[in-house]
Every structure is written in C-alpha cells, then in structure tokens.
Amino acid sequence: MFVSVPSTQATILHADLDAFFASVEQRDDPALRGRPVLVGGGVVLAASYEARAYGVRGAMGGAQARRLCPHAVVVPPRMSAYAEASKAVFDVFERTSPHVEGLSIDEAFLEVSGLRGIAGSPTDIAARLRHEVRERVGLPITVGVARTKFLAKVASGVAKPDGLLVVEPDGELSFLHPLPVGKLWGVGPVTEARLRDRGMHTVGDVARYSEATLTALLGPAAGRHLHRLAHNQDPRPVRRRKRRGSIGAQRALGRAPKTPDDIDAALTGLVERVCRRMRRADRLGRTVVLRLRFDDYTRATRSHTLAAPTARTSLVLATARHLLRTAMPHVDRDGLTLIGVAVANLRDEASAQLELPFWTGDGAHPRTAVDVDPVLDDVRERFGTDAITRGTLLGRSPGVAMPTLPD
DNA sequence: TCTGGGGTCCTAGGACCC
C-alpha cells in the first residue's frame, strides 16, 4: 500500500477538473461554450469560469447567483453524465500511474516516482495527462505537482483553470508562507475566524506559533494537523482509497407546512433509494442515521445501530421511523426543512456473512463477532461436545437454550 | 448569504467489559 517517495523530488500530482459539472455541460452543448453557465437552480452546484468572473461561486444560492450574473444559462444537473465523464477521466489517471488516490468525483492524487525512466519527468507526465484528458474526454483539467499531497493540492488551486504548476522542493516555503490560512486543507470559515482572532492571517503567521498553542486553540487533531502543514510537513503517502463508509440520501422539504404523511412519504422514498444503492453495491450496514434540519438552520441527528448488518428496506425503514418518532416530540414539524437518511458502518455483503449476531450467556447483549468460528471452536472445547453448531451459538432460533460463552 | 446533496473525520460523554 505504501509508496516510497524520494523526499527530494516533486513527484505527487494533484489533478482537478475545472468547474467539472459546468464543463461537461459546455462540452455536450456547443451553444453553452464561452457563456456563463450555472448547473442547478436552487443552489449552484457548479459555475463555469465565465460565470465566476461575475463573482458567482459554487454552493451559492441560485437567486443571488442570477442577480450577480443575470444572463447566465441555468441548466439542471445530469448526474449520470458526470459520473460517466468521471469514470473516463479516472481511466486516464489509471493509465498514467499505478498509484491513484481518488478524492472525489473530479480530483485525484497520482504518485509518479519511479516512472521517470519510462514516462519522463513528473512535469512531462503532468503535461501529457492534461493533454490526454482533453483529447479523450474533452474536459479541461488543472494539475499541481509537488513533493507532498498538500502542496500539490494548493498548487493546482493556484494554477486553475486549465493550468499546470510545479512547486520545486527549493521553492516550497516561499510559495507556502504568503498564502492566506484559508488555503490550508481543513481550514474552513470557523477555524479561519479563530486564527484571525489571534492575528494569524497567512500560513507564515501560523508557522510562528507552537503546536501546543494551536492545539489549545483548535483541539488535538486539528492543531497538530495545522502545525504540520504550516511547516510543510505532510508525509501522507498516495494510497488507494478505502471503500466508502456510509451511503445516504436527503431531501429538502421547503418551508410550507407539512403533515405527518408528507414526512413519512419523504422518509420512505429516501430509505428506498438508499437501500437500492446499497444492494446494487453489494453492501450492508448496521447504523441507521436520521438527519434533520430546521428553518433556523439548526440540525439534529439521531442514530441507531442494529445487531446485524442489513440492506433490507423494511428493516431500515422501521428503524428510521422509530428514530423519527423519538425525535419529533421535541421539534416543530412545520419547521422541518430537510430530512436525510444514511446507513453507516458499511461492509461488503460477503464479509458481512461472517458477522452474524450472537448472544452472550445472559442473553442481554446482542453483539457481533467478526469471526464466529474461533469462538465456536473454543465453546466446543470447553463444553466438550461437537453438538454445538454455529446456529446454536448465534442463537437464531428462539427458545433454544444458549450455552454460556466463556470469557 | 439564507442553503443541495453527497460524503469524511474529530470530539466527548456514557455504557460496558476485562
């Protein structure tokens, strides 16, 4: 899994498609090329660079975006087209390097050390990658090249759109320290404000504070992370991504009054969508999460962990309804503006079969065992019999007397 | 600046176990 990186060379590429959704729309409809394009009406999912010139940003409200750029063309999102384009781009990534770490639908890290002999310098590889994505998929992509992931990502951000920027090892600190702290990965509005209150505006400012100070300000993980980034320490290797840990869906409900039936219908639709996606991916999950958002933009989550993983709609729906019932007495139904369901604690269907629930001797603690058979062997040995089967141990049939499990 | 839909990771407290 680990790739050894020569620490003296810039060999990590961060490749990031430019205004991805909007670029796909411009690729597929020549009439949109050169014009400001907004994908999504309620909220801007993506804005073409022509629209960004007017100050439009992603995640901006649609009304505000149209105020800033009245002549923009608004198109509805076509998620399947974006998924297809993403797959084609990742195919190019995979052909470029065996070490690809996808970050999202439109960006990835590539480790290209060791390819110099066959594919040229990292700069050559990056230039060719950009060319290939343009030729084969028809989309503009920006690549940052550096010695660390973090710097490569910052570099691509600076080089956008349709650019290539290489940060050589001897120019790292002069590139990094003048940047505003908000450029640091993991620094959002809240952390930025906290740093600003302490007089830290640039990465160089942050670098002057001790790790202890940053940790006291931001918590142990964030403080350490920030301290390291500010000192250009980012040893994280490029590695394949873990499989995703949750699958969810959510829906905005608007501000109109709603009946319990309205809410239940929305909940049912969401659970069906989520369970269908889980089954298609051959994945099962144990934790059902209910997300609620209210008209004052406060949020609440409720979750429940089942004894065994499932992708069954009826079970997930019953659990979600239970969570909603226990949450609703405390909230105003008409104030509910968004409802979401996710199933977390995911595993592959195949491995989940080894994770059936069993009960310890007193029957009070439903548990899961990652590996049932070693326990079974142990129990047989202690009870001196082979008559105890996996089924007995798992206690699936009611009324069967359970043996007491040894410690 | 009033807001989508999809995620990840961290924190902190409580329950429970050894």
Add this chain to the structure above:
DNA sequence: TCTGGGGTCCTAGGACCC
C-alpha cells in the same frame, strides 16, 4: 468489597470538503 486503568462501542454534534 472497593477502586482503578485501559479499551471498545454507541450516540450526538460540529467542522469541513466537493
């Protein structure tokens, strides 16, 4: 009998990312 330390799991919330 009382006490404690260490570890895992669950729940809820928060920050952040694209």
